[in-house]
Amino acid sequence: xxxxxxxxxVVIAGLIILAVLATFPFWYNHGKAAPxxxxxxxxxxxxxxECIRPTAYMKTEHMQLLDVWRDTVVRDGIRTYVNEAGKEFxxxxxxxxxxxxxNKEKFCDVCHEYAxxxxxxxxxxxxxxxxxx
Amino acid sequence: xxSSRRRFLKVAGISALGAGSIGAKPVLNxxxxxxxxxxxxxxxxxxxxxxxxxxxxxxxxxxxxRKLTSAxxxxxxxxxxxxxxxxxxxxxxxHEIKWLWEEEFKHAFPGKINRYIEDEAIAHRPFxxxxxxxxxxxxxxxxPTKATFQREDGIVMxxxxxxxxxxxxxxxxxxxxxxxxxxxxxxxxxxxxxxKKFPTRCKGVVEKCNFxxxxxxxxxxxxxxxxxxGAMAFGDLDDPESEVRKLIRENFTIRRKQNLxxxxxxxxxx
Numbered sequence: 138x139x140x141x142x143x144x145x146x147v148v149i150a151g152l153i154i155l156a157v158l159a160t161f162p163f164w165y166n167h168g169k170a171a172p173x174x175x176x177x178x179x180x181x182x183x184x185x186x187e188c189i190r191p192t193a194y195m196k197t198e199h200m201q202l203l204d205v206w207r208d209t210v211v212r213d214g215i216r217t218y219v220n221e222a223g224k225e226f227x228x229x230x231x232x233x234x235x236x237x238x239x240n241k242e243k244f245c246d247v248c249h250e251y252a253x254x255x256x257x258x259x260x261x262x263x264x265x266x267x268x269x270x
Numbered sequence: 271x272x273s274s275r276r277r278f279l280k281v282a283g284i285s286a287l288g289a290g291s292i293g294a295k296p297v298l299n300x301x302x303x304x305x306x307x308x309x310x311x312x313x314x315x316x317x318x319x320x321x322x323x324x325x326x327x328x329x330x331x332x333x334x335x336r337k338l339t340s341a342x343x344x345x346x347x348x349x350x351x352x353x354x355x356x357x358x359x360x361x362x363x364x365h366e367i368k369w370l371w372e373e374e375f376k377h378a379f380p381g382k383i384n385r386y387i388e389d390e391a392i393a394h395r396p397f398x399x400x401x402x403x404x405x406x407x408x409x410x411x412x413x414p415t416k417a418t419f420q421r422e423d424g425i426v427m428x429x430x431x432x433x434x435x436x437x438x439x440x441x442x443x444x445x446x447x448x449x450x451x452x453x454x455x456x457x458x459x460x461x462x463x464x465x466k467k468f469p470t471r472c473k474g475v476v477e478k479c480n481f482x483x484x485x486x487x488x489x490x491x492x493x494x495x496x497x498x499x500g501a502m503a504f505g506d507l508d509d510p511e512s513e514v515r516k517l518i519r520e521n522f523t524i525r526r527k528q529n530l531x532x533x534x535x536x537x538x539x540x
Contacts, residue, residue: 209317211429214421216323216487219316228317232467260472261430263464 174247182237182244189220189233200256203230231262322489326506328405328424329481330535331492332517333398337501341396344372348398350497351479356470358458367449369479370494373399381529392540398494398502401426401447401479402526402534412442418476424507424535425481435474444527445534448478507535 142148182188188195190202206228209215218226227233238244241264249256319325338344351357351370360366376383378397407426409418417432418439440448454473464470468484471477482492490496495504505512514537517523523537 207431211427211431212419214319214323214423214483214487215317216320217318219314219318221314227320231469257472261469263466263469 171251174251176245176247177240177243179238179240179244181239185237188237189218189224189226203234203258206230230258231264235262235264320487320489324486324489326423326486326508328507328535329403329486330424330505330507330514330537331400331481331495332503332514332523332537332539334501334503334517334521334539335392335395335397336539338398338498339391339395341372343501344396344398346497347494347502348372350493353463354465354468354482354485354493355480356455356459356463356465356468357477358455358470359460360453360455360458365452367451367455367477369449369477370398370400372396378526379524381527382524397538399445399447399526400494400536401481402445402532402536403479403481405533405535406531408442408444408532409439409448412438414438421483425483427480427483428475428477430469430471430475430477433475435476437476439476444530444532448476450476 190198195202206218207230210228216228218228220226235241241259348370352359355369357367357369373396375393375395375397378399403424403426405424407418407420410420410426413419414436415432415434417429417434418426419429420426435450437450440446440450451471451473455471459470482490482494485492492504495502503513503517505514507514509515517539518537521539523539525534525537528534
């Protein structure tokens with residue numbers, strides 16, 4: 138017993154269009170992967186050689202670090218961070234982090250855009266204490 | 271029945287042992303990692319209060335209104351406060367943001383008004399009002415997210431990160447000390463006036479005086495006290511030798527709406 142496909146042409150054409158549309162993002166963007174961004178360091182950051190913690194740690198954990206900072210500063214009023222080398226830092230995004238990394242666009246934003254994250258820190262915290270002076 | 275239970279328990283026991291021997295290692299490692307004992311491997315990270323930070327257990331303010339007789343006398347303090355904290359200047363009264371402002375006696379002290387007080391200078395004296403940093407703060411009880419809270423030193427603080435803008439605290443505060451950001455405040459702060467060391471706020475959060483917690487942390491007096499040329503004093507109420515206790519001892523002081531039982535920490539010498 139043979140089954141008949143009604144409106145064969147339309148159905149098959151429709152299926153092909155569907156397949157093309159569904160896979161469109163894949164083949165359209167094929168081979169066009171954005172290269173991993175390279176955040177630029179300012180002269181001051183280069184001169185300092187090391188951030189408050191090792192670079193690998195800062196790359197992966199800076200958001201957790203900042204989260205702990207904000208709670209500790211706001212809630213407990215504790216504002217001095219002592220790293221493993223015994224060096225002290227004021228726990229402040231604007232006054233400590235962005236003092237060195239005063240190139241937000243080329244340091245912070247390049248990775249955040251690449252990773253498609255949208256931190257709202259700069260809604261309030263002044264993004265570039267140096268450049269605005 | 272019996273034999274199958276026996277078998278089941280045997281199999282379960284053996285598989286538990288097997289799983290244990292595989293699973294135990296990471297667990298033990300995790301214990302070793304958190305248990306310490308490897309001082310040289312684990313970085314010692316500390317978070318400590320600033321060395322120069324002023325410490326207190328019950329911060330309070332005394333305002334000598336005898337020295338502040340005209341609106342012009344209050345201007346430098348308001349200016350200093352609003353400048354240091356990036357408080358925007360919004361012309362529309364409904365959108366206004368106030369940390370420290372001027373109020374008439376009858377509005378600041380509605381329970382203390384006497385019928386013929388108009389005859390006296392006090393009725394027309396401008397009073398400097400701000401958040402009272404109550405010992406029993408109704409705003410803190412009202413806040414559903416604990417965005418506003420009381421620190422151990424008595425300061426009633428705002429955590430803007432957690433404020434959802436519900437404004438329950440504004441309804442709860444009997445002193446009108448809180449302002450809501452109906453608009454993004456940034457365009458209303460003059461570029462030249464901006465204090466880059468202090469954050470601004472965003473649209474949709476409530477703000478108020480923070481008793482200059484950020485200045486106390488670096489050993490400075492609140493901005494208004496510094497600008498007041500001696501008309502305002504700040505100190506610890508729990509310290510009997512503090513300047514505020516001395517002023518309260520030696521002068522007649524009043525507080526705003528004391529009958530409400532919120533225990534304000536701002537005292538007025540009249």
